[in-house]
Amino acid sequence: MIKxxxxxxxxxxxxxxxxxxxxxxxxxxxxxxxxxxxxxETNETTGINNIIPSYNKLIxxxxxxxxxxxxxxxxxxxxxxxxxTKDNFKKIKIAICCDDEFGLxxxxxxxxxxxSKEEILNLxxxxxxxxYMTGFIAGMPFxxxxxxxxxxxxxxxxxLKVPKGSVGITEQFVNIYTFESPxxxxxxxxxxxxxxxxxxxxxxxxxxxxxxxxxxxxxKEEYLNWNE
Amino acid sequence: xxxxxFEVLRAGVNTTIQDIGRNHMYHLGITISGAIDxxxxxLSNKLVNNSLNExxxxxxxxxxxxxxxxxxxxxxxxxxxxxKIIKKDGSIEDGNCYESYTxxxxxxxxxxxxxxxxxxxxSVSNGFKLQKIWxxxxxxxxxxxxxxxxxKYSLQDKILINNQDLVLNKKNKINYNESSDNLIRIIKxxxxxxxxxxxxxxxxxxxxxxxxDADRMGIRLTGPKLENIVNTNIKSEGLVRGVIQVPADGNxxxxxxxxxxxxxxxxxxxxxxxxxxxxxxxxxxSKIKFKxxxxxxxxxxxxxxxxxxxxYLNENN
Numbered sequence: 418m419i420k421x422x423x424x425x426x427x428x429x430x431x432x433x434x435x436x437x438x439x440x441x442x443x444x445x446x447x448x449x450x451x452x453x454x455x456x457x458e459t460n461e462t463t464g465i466n467n468i469i470p471s472y473n474k475l476i477x478x479x480x481x482x483x484x485x486x487x488x489x490x491x492x493x494x495x496x497x498x499x500x501x502t503k504d505n506f507k508k509i510k511i512a513i514c515c516d517d518e519f520g521l522x523x524x525x526x527x528x529x530x531x532x533s534k535e536e537i538l539n540l541x542x543x544x545x546x547x548x549y550m551t552g553f554i555a556g557m558p559f560x561x562x563x564x565x566x567x568x569x570x571x572x573x574x575x576x577l578k579v580p581k582g583s584v585g586i587t588e589q590f591v592n593i594y595t596f597e598s599p600x601x602x603x604x605x606x607x608x609x610x611x612x613x614x615x616x617x618x619x620x621x622x623x624x625x626x627x628x629x630x631x632x633x634x635x636x637k638e639e640y641l642n643w644n645e
Numbered sequence: 646x647x648x649x650x651f652e653v654l655r656a657g658v659n660t661t662i663q664d665i666g667r668n669h670m671y672h673l674g675i676t677i678s679g680a681i682d683x684x685x686x687x688l689s690n691k692l693v694n695n696s697l698n699e700x701x702x703x704x705x706x707x708x709x710x711x712x713x714x715x716x717x718x719x720x721x722x723x724x725x726x727x728x729k730i731i732k733k734d735g736s737i738e739d740g741n742c743y744e745s746y747t748x749x750x751x752x753x754x755x756x757x758x759x760x761x762x763x764x765x766x767x768s769v770s771n772g773f774k775l776q777k778i779w780x781x782x783x784x785x786x787x788x789x790x791x792x793x794x795x796x797k798y799s800l801q802d803k804i805l806i807n808n809q810d811l812v813l814n815k816k817n818k819i820n821y822n823e824s825s826d827n828l829i830r831i832i833k834x835x836x837x838x839x840x841x842x843x844x845x846x847x848x849x850x851x852x853x854x855x856x857x858d859a860d861r862m863g864i865r866l867t868g869p870k871l872e873n874i875v876n877t878n879i880k881s882e883g884l885v886r887g888v889i890q891v892p893a894d895g896n897x898x899x900x901x902x903x904x905x906x907x908x909x910x911x912x913x914x915x916x917x918x919x920x921x922x923x924x925x926x927x928x929x930x931s932k933i934k935f936k937x938x939x940x941x942x943x944x945x946x947x948x949x950x951x952x953x954x955x956x957y958l959n960e961n962n
Contacts, residue, residue: 423835424832424940425834425835425885425888425912425915426831426832426885426887426888426915426916426917426918426943427832427915427917427918427940427943427944427947428885428918429885429915431835433835436880438880450672457669466668466669466677467668467669467670467671467672467677467885468671468672469671469672469882469883469884469885469906469907470672470883471880471881471882471883471907472880472881472882473880473882474880474882474883475883476882476883476884476885478671478885481918481944481947482947482951485944486940550672550881550907551672551673551674552671552672552673552674552883552905552906552907553674553881553905553906553907553908554674554787554788554905555673555674555675555787555788555790556673556674557674559881559907595674596787596788596789598787613673613674613788615778615788615789615790615795618778618779621673621675622673622674626672
């Protein structure tokens with residue numbers, strides 16, 4: 418449930434669901450996101466421009482010439498949101514190639530975890546992940562939680578360019594770089610799959626908050642011959 | 646007339662199509678985009694009698710050199726911009742911002758540069774012949790969304806203009822006279838108390854400089870280091886335009902229209918809506934000071950900003 422509502426600047430409502438990061442709290446954030454989206458779609462409210470869910474926060478950005486913080490806050494408080502987990506999620510399998518050419522940070526992860534590459538791959542690939550949110554860049558999914566034994570901090574100095582398709586781990590999370598972008602995650606491999614398709618007008622993002630995602634390894638040959 | 650278009654003879658630094666921006670997509674990681682300076686955007690449309698949400702060309706610093714083909718148009722440039730019209734006989738006419746002009750077939754529009762600001766806007770009567778993507782004409786070069794395959798314009802590109810008859814019989818003109826100062830009003834951010842008392846004070850009392858890392862995503866500032874005494878990272882959460890994040894190095898970053906939708910640095914403040922146009926126009930080397938206002942004050946300042954904008958919009962009627 419929302420623990421505190423405050424204003425973020427003069428045109429956004431900041432809903433704080435606490436400081437913990439787990440599936441239950443995040444599912445609650447997504448439920449609120451869905452309910453507020455319905456208000457917007459059915460024109461029961463005006464002025465709401467963007468609703469931004471994350472692990473444990475929900476930000477509602479509005480047009481200050483159409484509504485105010487207090488009006489939007491009242492609408493949110495009036496919602497009857499049941500804390501139920503999303504039951505219409507998709508299960509998605511993502512191909513990943515972990516050859517050294519793509520797994521840019523294995524040496525670093527080996528040093529931090531003191532595990533072998535095989536052990537790291539076993540621990541990171543054989544698991545179903547929950548999608549907490551998508552964002553930062555278009556369609557980038559933030560997945561979790563990864564096994565405690567392979568958790569690493571971000572790189573001290575982020576890369577200026579992480580290749581498109583890179584799969585990275587940091588703390589309890591895995592993500593996929595949908596575009597070439599600056600970034601500081603520990604890269605373990607690369608997927609040839611199109612995670613964000615800007616030509617698909619209806620559903621550009623393959624993975625949505627609440628979806629379940631797992632990875633399976635492919636060879637470099639399969640990677641190079643990948644055809645969607 | 647058919648197939649009227651601009652041929653790009655020089656692309657300029659960052660020439661894109663923009664409008665009010667793209668909403669309802671943040672949850673997929675697609676940011677708002679849109680014109681950095683929204684007031685100059687609407688004024689440029691108004692001055693060629695367009696609807697205010699028509700697509701315009703936004704340029705930064707050095708603008709494009711454009712040759713008009715297969716028709717005549719009315720156009721207007723807003724901002725703080727030096728431009729010239731090159732006639733077919735080679736003669737050159739200096740242009741003034743906030744005035745509409747007629748550009749004849751085969752004439753060239755040379756947008757030489759902005760002066761003391763970063764961005765300028767070029768509107769044409771009836772607008773450009775483009776398709777909206779997710780309800781917006783804005784080009785998002787980071788995710789390649791929008792017209793021109795989501796890329797900024799380059800040499801020899803064609804920018805199609807909606808077919809038109811010359812609609813303006815008289816010259817439209819407004820006396821735009823907005824004095825900009827270096828004071829940016831903000832509301833304290835959700836992590837304001839992450840910073841030491843000394844840094845909280847210097848945030849409001851000291852001066853910050855805009856660095857060369859300034860683009861449509863955001864502008865990085867340098868000044869007194871803002872000392873974080875709680876945690877230099879937060880769990881990643883949503884961002885909106887105007888948020889001021891402070892990474893571990895203690896230098897604030899102001900989020901602009903192409904910012905990432907999610908970020909993990911503490912938020913020390915948020916620029917009020919009425920000052921976003923001005924923030925976006927700062928050029929490297931500019932000095933900024935921050936002033937705190939309350940939510941109620943910010944709302945009143947925004948009302949005054951809207952009244953001001955409407956005054957300019959109605960001036961020519």
